[in-house]
Amino acid sequence: MNFRTRHDAIIRHLRRSGTASVDALAHEVGASRRTVLRDIAALRDQGFVIHSEPGRGGGLQLDPQSMQTTARLAVAEVFALLISVTAMRAAGYLPFSDLADAGLAKIEKTLPPEKVRDLRRFLDCLHVGKLSPLQDLSDMGFIDPYLLPAFETAFLERMQLRFQYRDAKGQQTVREVEPQAMLILPPLWYLVAWDPARADFRHFRMDRISKPDVIDGTKFRQRHVSFDEDICPYSSLPRGGIRG
Amino acid sequence: MNFRTRHDAIIRHLRRSGTASVDALAHEVGASRRTVLRDIAALRDQGFVIHSEPGRGGGLQLDPQSMQTTARLAVAEVFALLISVTAMRAAGYLPFSDLADAGLAKIEKTLPPEKVRDLRRFLDCLHVGKLSPLQDLSDMGFIDPYLLPAFETAFLERMQLRFQYRDAKGQQTVREVEPQAMLILPPLWYLVAWDPARADFRHFRMDRISKPDVIDGTKFRQRHVSFDEDICPYSSLPRGGIRG
DNA sequence: CGAAATGGTGCCAAATTTTGGCACCATTCA
DNA sequence: TGAATGGTGCCAAAATTTGGCACCATTTCG
Incomplete structure (x- = not known):
């Protein structure tokens, strides 16, 4: 089971069971405790809100709100963001602009086809x-x-x-x-x-x-x-x- | 550039340009031809419909109907976007910054509240x-x-x-x-x-x-x-x- | 209080996956 | 036919992921 499948499995398990301990998840997905803890950190980085409670009766809990996270941007908004990132890159600030650009790529992926067409024609x-x-x-x-x-x-x-x-x-x-x-x-x-x-x-x-x-x-x-x-x-x- | 970012970049390029050759994509994302071909196979596995045409004038084409509807930006990506827009506005290089702001506001809404707080503190x-x-x-x-x-x-x-x-x-x-x-x-x-x-x-x-x-x-x-x-x-x- | 259960981090070597290069095949078109 | 294109198999090198361990912090139970 590679990490992508595992992340999906962890999210699914957390959604279904409400709350689960790291050890339980580790057993569930067939990985070590350490790996599951790393997965949790990665999922948090990806924007999932996972609450945790240490101590007896504690565990992990997935915030259901964090599941619906679609930002619907207008073409002009994406365009404005793109040119600011482009300008940033042109100025030589690669570490910032690369990350920002990766984010924009994700947003573009969710844009409906006709908006992408508009964006392209605008950028042209x-x-x-x-x-x-x-x-x-x-x-x-x-x-x-x-x-x-x-x-x-x-x-x-x-x-x-x-x-x-x-x-x-x-x-x-x-x-x-x-x-x-x-x-x-x-x-x-x-x-x-x-x-x-x-x-x-x-x-x-x-x-x-x-x-x-x-x-x-x-x-x-x-x-x-x-x-x-x-x-x-x-x-x-x-x-x-x-x-x- | 890891494979996730690369996949996003490839999808973005295909959607924007309509059609592209493997070599062009390889150059675009800074990977080898072989790697891009593997990526295309992986993306097809993920459900993206990518048509291909061998021979002169051929290339790859992404079916506009196959699209993903959710995007989850990493916290760091949102940070980078905000900093880019802020910095470019500050430099006076950025027209249309209010539109970029509108887009950012939508993106920010998808972040968990405590991250938004962090973001504010950072920008302060x-x-x-x-x-x-x-x-x-x-x-x-x-x-x-x-x-x-x-x-x-x-x-x-x-x-x-x-x-x-x-x-x-x-x-x-x-x-x-x-x-x-x-x-x-x-x-x-x-x-x-x-x-x-x-x-x-x-x-x-x-x-x-x-x-x-x-x-x-x-x-x-x-x-x-x-x-x-x-x-x-x-x-x-x-x-x-x-x-x- | 002390013990047990829980999440969390740093480190390192081993295991695994990813990558790039190469040779080669098939198709299309001029 | 030759050039441009997508596609596959293989292998070694490079990069990443993983598991194990020690250890810390917090909470609850007895």
């Missing part, structure tokens, strides 16, 4: 590169919290987006564009969009966008965006897993 | 500020993967920590200190600790710490750490939050 629009050191960062602002929900609709439904844009000189203009890609040049974030009025691509710094709104009834086709060679799509980013 | 030790531009970043290294688990114990149980420290001149010394706070001055991370031998606070750059170990049987009291005024605790950090 994401590109990462290095910022030129010449950029002026002194006027970095905050990104409108309504931007991501608006992006979600605009990118996935391929609908035009209207927003106010404040250019480098502080001029406010209203734009109506076709969102084609998102670009991260840490710490700056850009929207790459086709501007039909100018018949050309434009880069918009996200912290300069306000009042984003999807324009009803519009539909556009995806265009090929060509990036510099030092900018790579998120999906081909080097990932965790140290190769031996 | 986290402080964020701005790095002086004079700092030399040329020798930034990687953070020891054992640091996070060691911190978890040391901070939560208030136990002393022993580690090797490489100072700015490259000198290696062994320190035994009382961890009092974590400080992020993007992109650098510091441990702020009371050094009993020197009877004073010290800042240790995390990428210069190696071989961390909790010292058994030690217990210390929390001290008030005074920070510069431009450094604020994580808990009072400005949050996104959708206005309305």
Whole structure:
């Protein structure tokens, strides 16, 4: 009996019998006391809540609440988490980002197929590169919290987006564009969009966008965006897993 | 990367990319072709329906209908996710952080109450500020993967920590200190600790710490750490939050 | 009080499983 | 035919798991 089967057996036994001692479990699953104690620790690490009571009449007890633990996240939430973990990895904090990424993989596994498809299409629009050191960062602002929900609709439904844009000189203009890609040049974030009025691509710094709104009834086709060679799509980013 | 994590990663990749070759997967998860083939067989045993097509243009494909509905994140994974989001927000790299927060809130709900309490206590030790531009970043290294688990114990149980420290001149010394706070001055991370031998606070750059170990049987009291005024605790950090 | 029953930890060597590499087979497609 | 692809058997090396032991802490019973 390998440890996976054993863990299942232990959980099943605890569920059925309510409470059990380590020795009883050890006998039940045919393993040593030491091994069962290790299994209990592992199960606790995995999120099972197992209460224990030492002394005569004590034993182990599985908290029934810990059995239902499904977090149903929205696509945008998973996306937001993913980019934060990606940024963390890019910054070189592997121990943290690897663990966080493993957690996200579990969450993704539970996402329904159509959400995974949306997530993939969203991530396909994401590109990462290095910022030129010449950029002026002194006027970095905050990104409108309504931007991501608006992006979600605009990118996935391929609908035009209207927003106010404040250019480098502080001029406010209203734009109506076709969102084609998102670009991260840490710490700056850009929207790459086709501007039909100018018949050309434009880069918009996200912290300069306000009042984003999807324009009803519009539909556009995806265009090929060509990036510099030092900018790579998120999906081909080097990932965790140290190769031996 | 152990086989459980690898299985999660493989499923994630297959779901995201629709179809993938064994070699691509092997490269992705950092394992050999043989191992991935074994993993695929194991996943099929577990009930995942994975179609395969030999020959040119072939590959593996995960049937979207075969999906798992529950995920149980390890406590450490939730910790890592929270820290990632927190740190990236602090660094100002992270737009959409309120959405990430919403996702985290859902995930947090699946943790047992005492773990949530631990999480809060851990995050209470986290402080964020701005790095002086004079700092030399040329020798930034990687953070020891054992640091996070060691911190978890040391901070939560208030136990002393022993580690090797490489100072700015490259000198290696062994320190035994009382961890009092974590400080992020993007992109650098510091441990702020009371050094009993020197009877004073010290800042240790995390990428210069190696071989961390909790010292058994030690217990210390929390001290008030005074920070510069431009450094604020994580808990009072400005949050996104959708206005309305 | 002392003894017994219980959970829990550290350590180590033995047992077991996992892994990577290799050779080789079958299928598909250009 | 040759290249790209999935798949299997085998083996030694690497990594992990396991059991045994000593020992600690807490609780309850007599």
